[in-house]
Every structure is written in structure tokens, then in C-alpha cells.
Amino acid sequence: xxxxxxxxxxxLLTPLVLWLGLLIIIPxxxxxxxxxxERISFGVYETSLAxxxxxxxxxxxxxxxxxxxxxxxxxxxxxxxxxxxVSYYIAKMAKGRLQQVLFLLCLIPFYVSELVRTFGWMILLxxxxxxxxxxxxxxxxxxxxxxxYTDATMMVGLVYTSxxxxxxxxxxxxxxxxxxxxxxxxxxxxxxxxxxxxxxxxHAMPGIVSGCIVxxxxxxxxxxxxxxxxxxxxxxxxxxxxxxxxxxxxxELGAAFGFMLLVLSSVIVxxxxxxxxRTLKETMG
Amino acid sequence: xxxTIPQSRSFRILYGGYVAxxxxxxxxxxxxxxxxxxxxxxxxxxxxxxxxxxWFFGEERPQIGVFHERGILRSVGTSAFxxxxxxxxxxxxxxxxxxxxxxxxxxxxGFLYVLMLLPLVIPGxxxxxxxxxxxxxxxxxxxxxxxxxxQALRPGLLLVILGQFSFIxxxxxxxxxxxxxxxxxTLEEAALNLGADRLTAVRTITLPFLAPAMIxxxxxxxxxxxxxxxxxxxxxxxxxxxxxxMFDRLKEGSTPLLNAVSLLLMLGSSLLALMLIxxxxxx
Numbered sequence: 001x002x003x004x005x006x007x008x009x010x011x012l013l014t015p016l017v018l019w020l021g022l023l024i025i026i027p028x029x030x031x032x033x034x035x036x037x038e039r040i041s042f043g044v045y046e047t048s049l050a051x052x053x054x055x056x057x058x059x060x061x062x063x064x065x066x067x068x069x070x071x072x073x074x075x076x077x078x079x080x081x082x083x084x085x086v087s088y089y090i091a092k093m094a095k096g097r098l099q100q101v102l103f104l105l106c107l108i109p110f111y112v113s114e115l116v117r118t119f120g121w122m123i124l125l126x127x128x129x130x131x132x133x134x135x136x137x138x139x140x141x142x143x144x145x146x147x148x149y150t151d152a153t154m155m156v157g158l159v160y161t162s163x164x165x166x167x168x169x170x171x172x173x174x175x176x177x178x179x180x181x182x183x184x185x186x187x188x189x190x191x192x193x194x195x196x197x198x199x200x201x202x203h204a205m206p207g208i209v210s211g212c213i214v215x216x217x218x219x220x221x222x223x224x225x226x227x228x229x230x231x232x233x234x235x236x237x238x239x240x241x242x243x244x245x246x247x248x249x250x251x252e253l254g255a256a257f258g259f260m261l262l263v264l265s266s267v268i269v270x271x272x273x274x275x276x277x278r279t280l281k282e283t284m285g
Numbered sequence: 286x287x288x289t290i291p292q293s294r295s296f297r298i299l300y301g302g303y304v305a306x307x308x309x310x311x312x313x314x315x316x317x318x319x320x321x322x323x324x325x326x327x328x329x330x331x332x333x334x335x336x337x338x339x340w341f342f343g344e345e346r347p348q349i350g351v352f353h354e355r356g357i358l359r360s361v362g363t364s365a366f367x368x369x370x371x372x373x374x375x376x377x378x379x380x381x382x383x384x385x386x387x388x389x390x391x392x393x394x395g396f397l398y399v400l401m402l403l404p405l406v407i408p409g410x411x412x413x414x415x416x417x418x419x420x421x422x423x424x425x426x427x428x429x430x431x432x433x434x435x436q437a438l439r440p441g442l443l444l445v446i447l448g449q450f451s452f453i454x455x456x457x458x459x460x461x462x463x464x465x466x467x468x469x470x471t472l473e474e475a476a477l478n479l480g481a482d483r484l485t486a487v488r489t490i491t492l493p494f495l496a497p498a499m500i501x502x503x504x505x506x507x508x509x510x511x512x513x514x515x516x517x518x519x520x521x522x523x524x525x526x527x528x529x530x531m532f533d534r535l536k537e538g539s540t541p542l543l544n545a546v547s548l549l550l551m552l553g554s555s556l557l558a559l560m561l562i563x564x565x566x567x568x
Contacts, residue, residue: 004483012385015378020400023451024407027419031411034418086307089300102308104562109311111558113512115528116547119535120314123321123544128330130317160314186290213406221408223515228535238410238515245414245519255418258411269406280402281395 028262035255051256061240061257068237069264071151072219075158079166079215080208082159087170088200092179103171110164118228121157122148125229149231157225162218166211173207174200209276210283213269220265237261315551322544329541340545351545360530367442367526368510371449372503378450379457379502380495383465386458404452413519416448441522448516453509457502464498465491497565504561508554 038050055061090102109117124130125147135141147153177200185195201208226236237257244254273280321329325337327347339348351357386398404412417440424438437443468491476486514528521529527550531543 008483009385009389009391012381012389015381016385016397016401019378019451019454020397023416023447024400024404024412027415030419030422031415034422082307085300086304089304093300102304105308105311107562108555108558109315111508111554112315112551113528113547113554114514115512115531115535116318116550117314119539119543119547120316120318122535122539123317123329124314126330128328130331133331160310163311183290217406217408221410221515223410223518224532238408241410241414242518245417251418254414258414261408262411265406265408280399280406 031255031258034252035259037252039252051252052260054253055256055260060235064235064237064240065260065264067235068220069268071155071158071234072216073268075155075162075219076212076216078155079159079162080212083163083166083170083211084204087167088174090167091171091174092177092182106164106167106171114161114224117161118157118224121153121160121229125153148229149234151230151234154226154230154234157229158219158222161222161225162215165214165218169207169211169214170204171207173204177203205276206278206282209272209278213272213283216268216272217265220261318544318547319551321541322548324541324544327540329539329544340541341549349542351542351549354542356530357527357542357546360525360527363442363524364511364526364528367446367449368507370446371453371510372506374446374450375454375457375506376461376499376502378454379461380499382454382458383461383495386462387465401455401458404455407452409452409513409515410519412451413448413516416444416451416516417519420444420447439522440520442524444520444522445517445526448520449510449513452516453506456509457506460502460505461495461498464495468494501561501565504557508557512554 035051036047036049037045038048040046055065086106090099090106094102122129126132127144127146127148129147131147132141132144135145136143181199181203182195185199190198221238222236223238223242226234227239230236238261241254241257241261244250244257248254269280273283318329322340323336323338324334325339326332326334337348338350340350342350342352344350344353382401386394386401420438424435427433427435427438472490472494473486476490477483481489511526512528514532517526517529518532525533527546531546534543
């Protein structure tokens, strides 16, 4: 490298290093250090694993942790199953203008704040809400029913919130599948099901993986939907982090929770990449 | 299962019905929010008490409209300020990142690239608390050493901006890199041959080529910042951006005022989004 280009290189490298160093790497190391200490008395701390011990022995914490993980996986699977036929319809069945309009219709709700979407579900599902009124009017219920604050409602909200992040990668990969390949599958005697299993799904795999990763991440890290739509029993791990940090001011335990969430999400994301033999660069970049 | 392959009629109807149901599911919550913004009642729920514009323009209690509600207006201003800062900062850093990854081969490039992608796979709330923890460690350190209390490092707008910037920059980098990759380097070389120096060549040839992606990144960053909730929640101080202000009100019970704000938000962001899509189609 010539000297001028060397200077340019360092000038370009500086913002990247400052950003990643000061806002991502060092803060996370700091968070790890804080989670590894125990408050002995005012202003006196000792290095210990006490926070993690507390997190792993207290049944409520541990149960919430696993519940959040399992529910997020479930939400991801549901989102995939609901989104796949729709994405296929947009990518392969709809043509021309209809295709563009349908794709746009999928995008627009997600330019609207998550808070607004959650608020919409609250209006629909609460005791005095539209669905409850509709059920009474049809005669399926004889008094107002509360549909909020259950796991099922929370699931509806979670799936809704992250739908876009499944539909977009799926449509993109499915669009790149040549129609003639599908025709060839039928010509060779394949049934609809076998064509789906042996041609369409393998081709859509990159889209499925990146969609699932993003949706899983968003569900795991969601705070609004579980808080507003979920019930007393559907405590989410992010709510516990918030409680420790803001309500109880117990930063040590909160940091430990934060780290557990980070580890959980990393393990699942890397696991998914490893299982499908892909890299983060291919999937996100 | 493509139009050229014949399918049974019932299958086609079933499939079409499913897709229609899906779009109903997408539209339902937003439609409901929009419609109840016009309900002449204290609650955004049935019964329908008649149509009113009061939740937008009303000046008296109990129906103070959006345009006369100071708290909401102030938080819109705060959100816009934060979003503008985040958009400008993240596009600047995103552009330098794009040049770095596109133009230079260096040791550790692959590693840095993966590191650059990481903010996308860190939950927003964890990003928030890590910035919170680090800034307060800094503030405490400065206090211990020099007895100076740096207010900027306590929860507040600066931290909100930095927290959002920390992951929106990744998105800006990806958007701008994608366009820079399509750039034909020979154009820049031609400018150099014609006697331009490097900086002039980049300024007059490369940056105009990148402009659509940079504008797109500004809009996306602005929208993401405006709507961000998780990271902001952990870093917010006394002046709350709109999403936090609305969340606080929603917890206390909602009036159609919130519907009116939401409707305006929807209109604003879909307008921006549509403009962006049309703009990119042209570009």
C-alpha cells in the first residue's frame, strides 16, 4: 500500500473500530464483569459466580428462561408454517402487478411501530374488544370474554410482529427458483408433495434459515408483546432483565440475566447455522 | 403448484382463501387502531359513540386532540431529534465501513466483517443494558478520579442515540455496501486518468453513484430509530421519545388519543416507506 492509501485505510478503519469497540465489545465485556461480582457492602464488591448461581437455582428464573426459549422456538416454527404458503403464493402464483401489490401489503404494516400493532391486538382481544363483542353477537358467548393475557394471545402477537422477517427472505429465495425446474419435477412423475419436499424446500433453505434466525432473535428479545398481551404466568426473560435493572436496581443479577439471554441466542443462532452448513456472512450480509 | 401446472379447483379456492385470510390477519389490528381514532368516547372500544375529529383537533378536556397535547408533541420532537442524529451518524459510519470492506484487503477482514454483523443478532434489550452498564462505569470512574459528574453518561438522550446507533449502523453498512459492490471501478480510474486526485474522483463519481443507497439508508435508519422500543427502554432518561411516552400511557389505560397518534404514525411511516420504494424503483 502506498503511503496515501495507507492513511485513507486507517481513516476508514477508525470509525469502525470506535463503533464496535466502544459500543459493542467493551460494553459487553463490562457487562460480563459486572455479572461476575457480588456486593459485599456499600461500594465493596467481590468477584464471584453468585449471580449465576442465583439465576440457576431459583426456580422462577430458570423456568422463565426455558419457557422463553421454548416459546420463541414455537413462535418461529409457527411463523414459518404460516408464512411459507403465503410467500410461495406471492413468489410463484401471483404475477405482475398483483405480485407487487401483495408484497407491498406485506411490507407496509411493519413500517408501523410495534407498539401500534400490539395496541391493535389489545383493542381486538380485550374483554370489551371487538372479538368478544362479535362472539356475543353471533351467539357463541353469552357474556364478555377476556381473550388477552394468555399464552395463545401472546403467540398471536409474537407471530404477527415478526412475520415480515420471514416473508421477505422466503419470497426472495422462492422467486429465484425457475418455474421450469418445478415443471420438470412434475414431468418426471413427482406429486405435489414430493416436488415440495425435494425441490422447493431445499431451494428455499437459505431463506428459511435466515428468516428463522431473525424471527427467533426478535421473539426472544421481545419485551412489548409479552408485557402487553401475555398474562401473569407468561413472564418473559426480557421482563426479568428490565425488572432487575430498572425496578430493583440489582444490576449484577440483571447483567447475569442479560448474559444468559445473549448466550442462549448465540447458541441457537450458531446451532442453526451449523446444522445447515451456512455462515453468518451468507445469511445476514 | 405453479400456474402452468393444472390444479384442482377446490385446491385453488382453498389456497386463495388461505392467502386472503393471511392478509386479513395482517390488516386487522391496524385497521382497528385507525377506525377507533374517530370514536366519540373515552375508550377505544365498542360501543361506537359516533364520529368525531376531536382526538386530533379537540382543545378541551376530556377530549384533547393530538395537536393540542403538549406531552405527545414534545415526545414527537424528541423522537425526531434522536432519529435524525442516529440516521446521520449511522449513514456516515456505514459509508466509511462500506468503502473499507469493499476497497481494502487486510488481515482480520473476515473477522471484522462478522463482528460488524453481530449487532443484528444481539437482542435489543441486551444492547441497551450493555451500553447502560458501560456508560455508568465510565461516569463512576470519572467521578472517583476527578469528582466531576458527567450527566451525559447517565440515562438520557445521548445514551438513547448511541444505543440505537450501535445496531442501526450495521443495517446502513449493509445497504450502502450492496450498492458499492455494483460500482464499476473503471469509472473512478477514468477520472484519475483525466487528472482528478483520489478525493475528487470519489466525491464527483463514486458518491453520486452511492447517493440513492445513502438516502435509502437515511430513511430506513430514521424509521428504525423512530420506532425503536427495546433499546430505548433501557436507556431513556427524563425526556421520553414517542414510543416510550405512548407505552407509559398505554399502561395506565388508553383513550382514542393513542389511536389518533398511532394513525398519524402509520400515515407518516407508510408515506416515507412508499416514497422510499418508489425512489428506489426509479434509481
